[in-house]
Amino acid sequence: xxxxxxxxxxxxxxxxxxxxxxxxxxxxxxxxxxxxxxxxxxxxxxxxxxxxxxxxxxxxxxxxxxxxxxxxxxxxxxxxxxxxxxxxxxxxxxxxxxxxxxxxxxxxxxxxxxxxxxxxx
Amino acid sequence: xxxxxxxxxxxxxxxxxxxxxxxxxxxxxxxxxxxxxxxxxxxxxxxxxxxxxxxxxxxxxxxxxxxxxxxxxxxxxxxxxxxxxxxxxxxxxxxxxxxxxxxxxxxx
Numbered sequence: 001x002x003x004x005x006x007x008x009x010x011x012x013x014x015x016x017x018x019x020x021x022x023x024x025x026x027x028x029x030x031x032x033x034x035x036x037x038x039x040x041x042x043x044x045x046x047x048x049x050x051x052x053x054x055x056x057x058x059x060x061x062x063x064x065x066x067x068x069x070x071x072x073x074x075x076x077x078x079x080x081x082x083x084x085x086x087x088x089x090x091x092x093x094x095x096x097x098x099x100x101x102x103x104x105x106x107x108x109x110x111x112x113x114x115x116x117x118x119x120x121x
Numbered sequence: 122x123x124x125x126x127x128x129x130x131x132x133x134x135x136x137x138x139x140x141x142x143x144x145x146x147x148x149x150x151x152x153x154x155x156x157x158x159x160x161x162x163x164x165x166x167x168x169x170x171x172x173x174x175x176x177x178x179x180x181x182x183x184x185x186x187x188x189x190x191x192x193x194x195x196x197x198x199x200x201x202x203x204x205x206x207x208x209x210x211x212x213x214x215x216x217x218x219x220x221x222x223x224x225x226x227x228x229x
Contacts, residue, residue, distance in 0.1 A: 037218070039220075046205075046207065046220060046221075046222050046223040047156075047158075047164065047207050047220040048220065049217075049218040049220060052218060060216050060217065060218070062122075062217065063122050063217065064122060096163060096164075100218075102154065102166065102169045102170070102175075103152050103154065103169050103170045104151075104152065104215070105151055105152055105154065105210055105211045105215070105218070106211075106218070107154040107166060107169055107209055108164075108166070108209075109166050109169075109175070111163040111164060111165075112163065113163055114163055
């Protein structure tokens with residue numbers, strides 16, 4: 001059964017770069033018609049799509065975050081990663097990785113448990 | 122940027138029907154999807170492609186879409202259905218994924 005797990009620092013200083021990795025187990029990240037995405041949720045607020053990547057490397061980003069976001073994939077490690085630069089307190093959130101597989105809109109059907117990232121000095 | 126609009130809250134008594142709406146300009150051409158999120162948990166997909174139910178989702182959950190509005194219906198809502206519900210779709214280009222602002226469903 002496919003599982004996703006986020007990993008990375010739980011605390012990042014303002015102006016620095018937030019880096020997270022999602023490890024996929026129970027299946028291959030490549031060779032399937034799936035997208036792999038990052039979604040975040042600030043405390044007490046709603047879900048925000050950050051960006052998605054196809055296993056071939058094609059990327060799609062939220063326009064509001066595009067200038068600060070980089071998503072990459074490492075098929076040899078069955079992982080994909082998120083980098084968010086120049087973070088501020090507004091980037092404090094639970095960050096989820098997920099598989100985009102359902103329907104033409106590639107809805108996220110399998111999610112990681114999420115990891116809390118706080119931005120503070 | 123593209124937006125999906127949901128009511129902030131819906132409240133029903135147990136056994137009643139709960140309806141949560143989601144409006145977006147691209148919905149006539151794009152499917153709507155619905156997620157349930159309980160406190161402290163990752164979201165769970167409960168409806169995909171407007172009206173289809175993933176395996177394991179109770180039959181009381183159904184979805185529909187007409188024009189620029191999609192609707193999630195919970196027939197005979199249970200106390201355990203109390204959660205936040207998010208609609209999801211893409212803009213007309215299909216290259217930007219979007220979540221609605223979320224609706225808090227209260228069942229009591």
